[in-house]
Amino acid sequence: MDQADIPALLARLASDEDAARKMAVFKLQSSINDPAFADVFISSGGLVILRRLIMTTGGNTLAYSLQSLSRLLEVDMGWDIFEGIAATDLVERVVELVVTNPLVNILRGAMSILVAIVSHSQSSSGAAGLSNRAESSRAAGGSSIRAPGSFGFRALRPAVAVYPTFYELVIAQLQSADHALCANALALINALIRDILSTDLSAVPTTPGGSVRTASSGDDWPKFIKKLQDLGLIKAVYHLMQSSALQDLAHPLLEFQGLTKVLLRRWREVSVDLERPEHRRALKGLHLASAPDRQPHTNGTTNGIKKEEPTAESARKGSRKHNPEKWRRLGFETESPTVEFEHMGFLGMMDMTDYVRKNEDGFQKLLLEQSTQSMPKRCPVAKSSLAVTMILYDHFEVDKPDEDVKTYQQLDGTKSSDKVFRPLLLQWSRLHTAGLQAFFRIWKATGAEQDDFDKAGELVRILIDQVVGQAVRTKDVVDVEEELHEFDCARLRELQMELLELAFEDQWGTHLYQVREELKREALQFVKEQRIRCLLQGSWFTKPVPKRDRADSAGKCRLYQPRPWRFAKLSHNRRFLHYADFVQQTPQDPGLDAMVDRVDLSTISSVVSNVSAPKKGEDLDEDDQSVSSNGTRLQNQTPKTTTKITIYSYASAEEAAKASSGAQDAREQAILTLYPQSHSLASEWLDGLLMLLNQAPITAETSRLVGQVYDFGLKIRLLNVRFESVYSGTPAGAGVVPSREGLDDDYYYQV
Template sequence: MDSVNEIIERLGNSEDAVRKMAAFKLQSNIADPSFAEMFILQGGIIELRELAINANGNTLAYSLTSFSRLLEVDKGWEYVTPELISRMVDLITGHPLINILRGAMAVLGAIVAHPQISEGRGSMMTGLFGFQALKPAIAEHPEFLEMLVERVSSADHALCANALQLINALMRDSIASDNEWQKFIKKLQDLGVIRTVYYLMQGSSLQDLAHPLLEFQALMKMLIRKWRAVKLNLERKDHRTALKTIHIASASSIRSNPEKWRRLGFETESPAWEFEQAGFLGMMDMTEFVKDHEDEFQKIIHEQEAKSKEERFPFARASLYVTSLLCEQFAVDNSEADDAKTIMILESRASFEKAFKPLLLQWSRLHTAALFAFFRIWKETSALYSDFDKVSDLVRVLGYKTMVQATRTKEITEVEKEFAEYDYQRLRVIQMELLEQAYGNAWRPQLTSVYEETAKEAQEFIKEQRIRCLLQGSWFTTDRTDGSHNKSKDKLAYISLFARLSTDRRYLCYGYYNADMDIEPRMEDLVHKIPVSSVSSVVSNVMPSVRDNRDSSATVTTATPFNSTTTKLTIYGRQPPSGIQQNGDTNKEYPLIVLHPSNHTIASEWLDGLLFLMGKKPITSETSNLINTVAKCSMKVRLLSVRYTDIYPGPPDIPSRNGVDDDFFYS
């Protein structure tokens, strides 16, 4: 690294090539605070300022970069002069070279962002830092802001970022200290800076522009808060004019209407207090809607005048609600500390998608779209004034779906279309889902515990129900191919099977009967018995399963679709039926009986009932759905604390039978 003295000496050399090389090397060294301190003590900053004011070409570009980096380490502020600022403004308005423009903007950005002079330092510009420092120079170059905004659209990302950083600094300083901040912001808006930044946020160059773009987004939130903080004051002429604009636009034909303001949807005839929450921001949104959509506004007001007071759409109240809703859903009240945290975590593309909200920059169009949607839903639901909160909740859900959940690249026209077309019945479904999700998140541990308990109780309940189905018994078709009944006369005579679990739940009893038998056999008539303790597994094709191992603990299934002729349950045991010799293999299973259920319900009842008897878990979807349904219902009943006595506090009074004949009955 070259010494400080060598660089300073070369900066003052008469040859431009020597000065250019020295300025080039200074760029990388000046960011070191110790080097910068020594550079200033040795008088190098005087040479650097001279180059920044008078040099040209690359020498000027390197000098401006060095000077901006010196200011970034909070050094050299006493050498910021009106002459230097004027030179920077002049370069920005008229110089064509991008590398020089980048440096000039960086210098001005540092000056504007530095509102005060560090203590203990003298200055040739005491009290003129910040936006005030630029005003004299800008007055000589009225095209300065226009040129600056134009640079934001530059294809050079570094120049674009520097221009936006300077605009951000000007906006921040103006909002914080200038009484005429509204005029300055309005001028920037008229020059198209908000529209330009909107397209940048939706573009693909986020990596290079992330920090200035996110700062601009934070500044827009700050502006919204600032406008909202301005209280409506009818003693101010501009505030009275804004309110009067709304009344005139309604085209009232009644000069002395006692409901001058209530007919527009205000709650009283003194509407100023109704802007308490939305502030002058609410007035701006309302007047802009009225000006841009005067015909629609008049139509709404005149249409509502023909209705009763309870049926009228409260336009003004709805407009103020939408303003507050936008503030809420765009998290306008988030502190700058929160925005700073967001800037720090911008390391991946996924972070960009979550952090940037370009739709925030389409505030007016969103307000208009949401207000029209409010009116549409009001009419579709035939709402009354007392239903305002219900309709506003649906509008909130609509805003959440269309704006909060919007992707970064979602176009404003698409959002407007969704606002205009989203069906209110769908909104109602989404509203219920969001409520359930919100309560679920808040009470997840407690709800999980309750559900686990109710699920166990539900399984015990369904277990008993399934076993009772076995106790009741069912008819099955049979092919008569297993066991000792494999005789031709049996195949012809016995084509139906009735099975029932014994009352002590120890035996599965069954018998074969003619197909035309229409009464259930008595238990003592079921001569065949299988001890439940001897059953080792049940094989079925009732439902698809990935399990395909036949051992003592498995229930094997295949993916064959159900029908009454092919679906079957085969009950296996370790002991062979009578008439079959055991070969000595104690692990081998033997089919004890084959059942062909007549429908899916019976198949599910018997398969899972047998599994319950064996101490295993159910496997059919029908049984699982029943358990889940019972568990959910039980949980909801517990959460609601619904008891029989809450609905029926006591036994009903049964009337006397005196004077009543035998045809009387009481239900």
Template structure:
């Protein structure tokens, strides 16, 4: 066991004239002062003044050790008596000018501890609270900063250092200064300080750290500093939102004036008695000065109640950064009918609230107290392994995101032919969905430029599709168990419906070319197949041509007893729709065009689709093509082969035959239609509509892939009252 450290010997070593002894004592102190009992003994032994002297007078590694020792004491909330102007000035000087990383790291840590020290209060004789006289926060280091006006600039530059600990210390000091500015800087000082940091490109530096590989080490000091900066950013946004707009304040009045002047308003003079305008009589405000910008009234201050000063900042920032677009958009809106104009100002404030909700600003951890916030950060570091969800670098690009989302809102308004005020909230909801899908899906390393590009290119159709997908998710969450039961019932009903539809196709009958692609001229080339009315027999007959119309059932002497059919084999499900364009037509209509032998060869060569009906033939039957033998059963043979010439006809006949045999359909066409009916049925039930209300003619055309064309919009005759409305199935 090592002997306990000799406090007296170490203190004597600090003032030794021998450099090696002094350096060794300082080096040992750096680790020993982390123990509270040793720290108390060190202070009782009058070691503070020698340590202060070492901080001020040594250099190189010895000075780094001395700073580290003082940091260890201050972290235990001891030794504050020696932290005076000289020590603070030395720390600021070293942080700005010294080239050695280990010295700068410890100097920055010392400044973080000073700025972050809680302001202590004492009670006077009357019992009222007063400041204790101890200097902390930004005020403690401000006199030293007056000698180094480039201190903040050098601090931000440290964020790009290759040493991650140095980056973490620099960011921790930035966080401490921001926190102190918000807590103690007053309502008008902290915005100026934050603006200065932003001008020094602190956002870019922290964003680079967020996207870097070093941030993936969630247990490092750098990760904690990044998350603290992210939380402080949320705090700032929340405070800006809580600041009420007041035109009595010069800054707020200038911001409103900026919004107006950047719109390039035309000169306005009221009309005279003859109805003509003149510039005489002085300059007058336009009666729609603010409404032309998209406000609801000519007193726009109340419209910032929800967004506060944050909404005004976003609108001013947009107008400044996009002055030409801002003016052009207002000019385009001015020539539109009043109800079709997009309210720009309201749309901007709406986007501000959408981003505010998306990033969960009000859900941010409590960052008023450093200790509480650091504990919250540590909990998230310990419990969340998904770095992409933990860091939100796009939050730091608030202004660019607002501009991109605002432009997307204007574009969606234009393409949807929206009208104000009826459609404003609909477009607002679409923008919310777009932000959720594009901004929410961005990873930690996604550049903001890519997000802006996606917001520029998103279409109304895409936004509507996302909206319907989100609606499905909401319904699933709210009505999950009930929807499962509804869908199960609809699945059975839809399957029964498709069974009847497919069998009706068989009852109607169809022409099929035979397999005789090499049939000599004049040979049998066509076969007509039709299901009997009692659905027990499959009648067919071979013909030389298919231009004889649709033969009657009595003209089809050949027949197959469906009770003897054991299976239906086909390559339909694996084949591609060879003639997809023609596949939308019925098989009979398509095949009637192929009246020549050459056309038959071309049609047969264009497809390899085949349906094979297999079963046990009647002993009197002519079928003898045996494909397998089972000693325990009668011999199976090919009863009939069909060669559908369209993908849709193949789906009708294959699934129709399978459903007749009480088997499940297998083609994509049939399963797609069943799923479509289940989906529409669920929506109709949720809307409490009736099946007979659906435009089944348009639905049938849609199912067959045909273009329904421009349909006449119905009038309002027969509708009851202003609440009456007409609805139809959507086209997509």
């Protein structure tokens, strides 16, 4: 729209006819985001008319008016409308629309305006832009002095006091089917959280050294966050992160994810202080939940010391008597728990109290169970809880600067963006509980002692990285909890060894690569020798018998005596493969002199096999089974196998010459066929023959054996290296030649 048409537009906006106003404000919303047009509109007194429309109209006229104001604020103009005495009424009107109006188009505009109001106090450019337009606001009848608290979280407080269900209804809009409304509602919540955090942080006094005095810090933000959580905020955002509407809500969701990390950092920065009533109540709740009066005793003794009968005086003073292990029995290292919360702050206390509150019976049973153990074998519950909190804190990189929005903009595709969204971060408390229970399970399964606490913690860290870190975006937290509870400890140990191997590799690089290559060659040579020794020992193979030559029911042969067994053996010089056929297996393996047939290994062109393990029930054809009266197989019936090894040779010297010259059509002929009775025997002979011909083994069993020998060799070498040497640098003074100053040549060796 042309700037010359603005007077006519203002006249139609001020008209008493609803149709004229509706058409005018409809055109206004499409042009007002032009800064040049907006400047003329404001200087012409348009803000007063726009405010009147928002305060008095309804339906589409109101929706277009709200959208116009929202777009005007997007270009950082029109903030004068919230100045003066009537500013509170306008904010209250917008809040009223959010609470009472059911129309989606009105709700979208109202929430967008509230987002701008709350976020304006956090914008450094807002004040500058406002001062630059001071003259134009005076021309429009606005005040050049901004009232304190007209922006930010405080701007909404008077209106929210009138409509106390405001937050509940805003969170309810997170379940709306309209993605734009859902995004505006979440953006409003983000703006409120961000503003109250920045306001409270600026209000917190500091010590002369610059550290935060948490005892005097503001209490607004914890109360506000708890109120939102009680209204179901976490659950609603968690479902949004797992929904298919991810792309439409990406920006506010990632902003909420970043604010969650900010909250975790803030809770960690709050020191546990007994002067604060809520901290004192939390510690007292931990002590009472531990059932301090339920001490294990047997025959009037406790820990081997006879228990005295309580007297009336002792019963009266019992509650005042201090238990010397009041906090150590809960798993603290000392009787000053506040000191042990220093590293994780109030966040560590929150996690522990939340676990105890939700699992009070299990907590008491665990303490009783641990009290029956000797001191070195007791699992320190409180210390374990703090360790799991730290593991989660490091896993989600809470201290890392939040760059999820930038990362998401650089990614392409839904699968890649799934790595940025971490919905499980919102389930912090449940992950802590599941991780702590996994800690107790690992402690018990490994038989750990208190000296092994760091080792058990490392296993839990690997477990969290494996289960939580590998979980897809849509994986439900219930499945994650179940996997943490049922993860195999043996598999966890294997993962730890793999990570240790990677750590060694990162530290040593080229040296470890050389060791690996050497071990691979040694493992292959070892297995080659083992396979060839199997050939030198010799083995029995089956040989198919034609149907016409098989025995009848009386055990008599029809034509001649078949020889269904074949014995093959490699000569001692490893040059010939001897074999012979027999009627039955002999108690002792035949020698080379009893086998007149042989194959010269130098004439073998190839070895072919199907190498497949026989399936269950396929040892014999159904028609070929012949069983004697006592249930045993007849002597001349041999198991039928599906595996065979065929040895080929060139048909003639000319064919061999053609093959040596590189011709592909050299003709081969089978010179020997072996039928192994088992898959292992087939693997030994097939790969043994191939290795004799200087070819690589091909069966899975041999490859697995080579891998096992290699792994054992590598682990044995790694065991000779101290674990600390991976991380520690050169010792102090290493490589320095000691000085001989003050020494003479008067010395001797003591033998």
